Amino acid sequence: MRADQALNIAKSSGRNQIMIWNKTFSWKTINNACTPNYLTQIDKSQIIYNSSPLTDEEIHSLEDAIDDLIHGYVHALELRDKETEGHAQRVMNITVPLSEKMGLRGEELMRVRRGALLHDIGKIAIPDDILLKPGPLTEKERFIMERHPRYAYDLLSTNVFLKDYLDIPYCHHEHWDGCGYPRHLRGEEIPLPARIFTLVDVWDALLSDRPYRKAWKEKEVYTYIRDQSGKIFDPRIVEMFFEFINETKK
Numbered sequence: 001m002r003a004d005q006a007l008n009i010a011k012s013s014g015r016n017q018i019m020i021w022n023k024t025f026s027w028k029t030i031n032n033a034c035t036p037n038y039l040t041q042i043d044k045s046q047i048i049y050n051s052s053p054l055t056d057e058e059i060h061s062l063e064d065a066i067d068d069l070i071h072g073y074v075h076a077l078e079l080r081d082k083e084t085e086g087h088a089q090r091v092m093n094i095t096v097p098l099s100e101k102m103g104l105r106g107e108e109l110m111r112v113r114r115g116a117l118l119h120d121i122g123k124i125a126i127p128d129d130i131l132l133k134p135g136p137l138t139e140k141e142r143f144i145m146e147r148h149p150r151y152a153y154d155l156l157s158t159n160v161f162l163k164d165y166l167d168i169p170y171c172h173h174e175h176w177d178g179c180g181y182p183r184h185l186r187g188e189e190i191p192l193p194a195r196i197f198t199l200v201d202v203w204d205a206l207l208s209d210r211p212y213r214k215a216w217k218e219k220e221v222y223t224y225i226r227d228q229s230g231k232i233f234d235p236r237i238v239e240m241f242f243e244f245i246n247e248t249k250k
Contacts, residue, residue, distance in 0.1 A: 066161050070114055073121050081123070081131055083211060087204060092116035094200045098244050099193060102237070112193045115168030119197060122152030122169060134211035149173055149182050167191040172198050175232045187234075195234045199225065199241050202232070 054062070078085045095116045096109060104112060123131055126148055130141045137145060152169035156162045171185065171194035178186030206216045206224065216224075222242070229238040 066114075069161065070117050070165075073124075074117050077121060077124050080128070083132075083209075084120070087208070088117050088119065091119070091197065091200050091204050094204070094244075095193075095197050098200065098241060099196050101244055102192070102196060102240055104193070108193075111165055111167065112196070114162075114165040115193060116197055116200075118152070118156065118162070118165055119168050119172050119201065120148065120152075121155060122148030122150065124155075125151040136212060146173070146181050167193045168197045170194075172201055174198070176234050177231050180232070190234075195237055199233050199237055203241075 074088050078088070092113055096113050099109060099112045123145075126145060130137065130144055133141065149170050149172070153166060156166050156169060168191075171183075171190055174180040174183065174185040174190045174194060175198075176187060176190070176195070178184050203221060203225065206221045207218065209215045225233065225238060225241070229235045
């Protein structure tokens, strides 16, 4: 019912309108929301309703709605792939404080948190027989699986509410030495949040059971990460990560 009302109001109000309803907003229009300058950040200077800024309460409600949207995406993916259930939350719980340790603050941390949760959202477009295969992938299957960062880009870049959180979903399989995918970025060409997340993602994945292998021992994961410093991982982040892990164990 409310969706129909929103559609009717949006049509009568002209193009490039987003209609929002909740107990805080009632019916409100965010004008010209499809233009690039709007909603790149959720703040009063960029969201306009009837030529007036949104109130703090309205901004918080919109933020909550975006978080609900993200968690919905994550839950949908986890319903398909039970083996990775909880993975997004675990890696987010490490990536955010590690990013803070590396100097990221405020809106940067918000992008890290949301990007970490959405990191594998592109897998929603991967066929079940590949995504859920209980064994190593063939070369052809791996080629298809490695498309998932591009699928994430296709999904998120066109969403005015989610496009700011692309760094991690699009770039978390890039490698420090340029041998990653999908764009073969090298070194600091890779966004810092993605470089941080890549290490955390591998850490959690190797410490977790998979259908085709048992979880590695923590000592083995330490050795692997150390060996891949300067190859897969940014060497500076490797050192900060080990320092962070040791601090959390004290």
